[in-house]
Amino acid sequence: MRQTSARISQAIADGGTRKSWVFDLIYDNARRLANVPIQREPALDWDASRFVTGSGSARVVWTDDHAHTLVPREIGDWFSPFGAEMQVDCIIGAGVFAERIPTGRFVITEVPDATESRMLWEGRLIHPGEAFTVTLKDRLAKVQRDDFGMPAAPRTASVWDEIQDLTGMPVVRNLPDAAIGAIAYEGPKEDALKALYDRIDAWAHPDATGALTARPKAWPEPVDTIRNVVSAPTSMTSQFTYNRVVVKGRSAEGRPLYGVREITEGFLRVRNSNGSQSPYGGATYTYPDTLGVLDTQTKVDEYAASLLPRVSRIRSVTREVTEPFNPLREIGDVLVFEDRRAYGTAPVRVQTLRHRGAHTVMTVEVPDG
Template sequence: MRDASARVRDVILDGGLNARWVFDLLYDGDRRLADVPIEPGATPTWDASRFVVAAGTVRVVWDDDAARSMIPRSMSDWFAPFGAELQVDCIVGAGVFAERIPQSRFVITEVPDATEAAMLWDGRLIHPGEAFTLTLKDRLAKVQRDDFPYPTAPRTTSAWSEIQSVTGLPVVRNVSDVTVPATPYEGSREAALKALFDRLDAWPHIDSTGALTSRPKAWPDPVDQFVNVVAAPPRFTSEDTWNRVAVTGRSPDGDPIYSVREVRSGPLRVRNADGTASPFGGATYPYKSDKLATQADVDDYANGLLPRVARVRSQTREVVETFNPLREVGDVATFADTARYGAQLNRIRSISHQGGVTRSIVEVADE
C-alpha cells in the first residue's frame, strides 16, 4: 500500500476527496519540467502478471506563451524516448488540505503520433498549439530490452547485490538476502533478474519512486479493507492453476538437472489412486534456471513451487470502489462487508483508475 498520512486515509474512507494527477518530466535524475500539461483522463495501469507491471499512454497538450514546439524530433529533445522519464503522482485533497501521493516512475518508450499547428509570425515559424502521445512503461522496460552482450560472471554471491549489478537501478531491500551460485549470466537480462528474485521467493517490482524492490510470493498480512465498494462480481476459472511442476537446473558442468513434483490428493490430484487420470487431469508448470546448480537445489525449489502454483487462486473478483490512489499490486485486503463478500483474504493482481473509481482484480484466498 502506498505511503500516506492518516488524514489522507480518512479522506479516502469518507469518499469526499478531490484528486489531480501530476506528471513531471525528468532526465538523468533532473526535473526538467514540472506538471506537464496532460489531456484529462489519462492514468496508467498496473498488472502483476507482466514483467513490466506499470504501463500506459498519455497525451501532452502543449501551448505556451513562447509558442515553442515540444514535439520530439531528435534524440536529445526533452520528450524523446531515449532516456526521458515521467514521475506520475496523485495530489489528493479536501478543502484546503492536499497531499501528494507518488504513483510510479515511467520511461518514455515511444511517441507514436503528434498533431501540431504552425504559422508564420513576424517572419518566424511558431507553434500556437500541439499535442502528442507518449507511451510509458516502468523502469523494468530498460532491463527487458538490455540483454547481456556476452557471458558475464556474477560479482558477488549476494542476491540483492547481484540484482543491483544486473539492473543498475536503485534497490530497496525489503526481504532477507540469500546466497546465489556463481553461474555466469548469458542472454536475457530479464530471465537473469527473474531467477535472482526467485531465490528470494519474490517478483521484481518498481516502487512509486522508481526504485527496484521485491513483491514477495508468499501472501503478506492484510494492509487494508475494501470499504466503499460499488461492485465486486466473482469469477471462477481453471486457468493459471497447475498440479505438477517440472523444474530444470544446470550443473556447473553444463548438464541439465530435473525434478518433478505433483499433487496426489484432492480435486487437483494428477491421477486417481488406481493410476488412472483424475477428472481434472494434468497441468504442468515448467520452470528453468541455471541458478539451480545441484540436485538438492532443484528438489528444494520444486518442493516449494508446487504448493504455490497449485494454490494460484482460481477465484477472482473485480472490485470496483470509490477512487483510492493508495492501492498497489500485491496488497492483501479484506472486505468490510463480510456478510456480502465473505471473510477471505484478497490479493490485488491489477489496478486501473477510471474517473472517480478504482478497479482492482483480486485473487481470493482458498477457504
C-alpha cells in the first residue's frame, strides 16, 4: 500500500477528494521536463501474474512558445522509446491540503501515433500544436528484453546484491536476504531474476519510484479495509490451479533430474483410486531450475514437495471490486473485505489493479475454503 499522511488517507477513505495527474519526463535518472501536459486521464494497469506488472498509456499534447516540435523522430529525441521514462504521480487534495503520491516509474516503449499542426511563418515551418501517445511499461521491461550473451556466474553471494547487480536498479530490501549457492546464468535475464526471487520466496516488484523490491508469495497481514464498494461480482477459474508439479534440475555431471509430486485424494486428485481419470483430470505445473541450484535428486524432490501445496492452492475464486478512486492501492496488498452473505469478513489479495476515471477497479483473490 502506498504511503501518505493520515489526513489524506482518511480523506480518500471518506471520498470527496480532488485529483490531478503529474507526468515528469526522465532520462538517465535526471528530470528533462516537469509537468508534461496530458490530454486526458491516463490508462494505468498492474497485473501480478506478469513479470512486467505495470503498463499504461498517455496522450501528450504540446504547444511550444517557440513552435518547436517534441514528436520523436530519431534515437535520442526526448520522448523516443530508447531510454526515456515517465515518473507518474497523483496529487490528491482535500480542502486546503494536497499531497503528491508517487504512482509509478514507467519506461516509454512505443510512440504509436502522432498528429501535429504545421504552418509557414515568415518562410519557416513551425509546429503550433501537436499530440502523441506514449506506451508505458514498468522498468522490468528493460530486464525482460535483455539476455546473457554467454554463460555467466553470479558476482556476489547475496540474493539482494545479485538482484541489484543483475538489473542495475536500486533495491529496497524488504525481505530477509539468502545465499545464492553455486549457480550459472544462461539465456534470458528474466528467468535468472525469477530464480533469484524464488530463493527469498517472492516476486520482483518495482515500487512507485522505480526501485526494485519484493512482493512476498506468502500473504502478509492486511493493510487496509475495502470501503465504499460500488460493485464486487464473483468469478471462479481453474486456469491457475494445478494438481501435479514437475521440478527439473541437473546434477553436477549434467544428468537431468526430475522431481514429481501429485495430489492423490480430494477434489483435485490427479486420478481415482482405481487408476482412472479423476473428474478434474491432470493439471501440471513445470518448474525449470534455471540457476542450477537443484543439483541432487533430494533437492528436486524436496522442492517439488514444497511447491505442490502452493500451486494447488492458488486462489481460484476472485472478485472484481470497483471502488471510488484510490491511488494508495497496490498489487499484492492484502485487504479486509466484508461480505457477510458470501464469505463473511475475510482477507483478500489484490491481483490486478487499474485506475479508470473516478474509479479504481481491482481483481482480488479470495482465500480457498
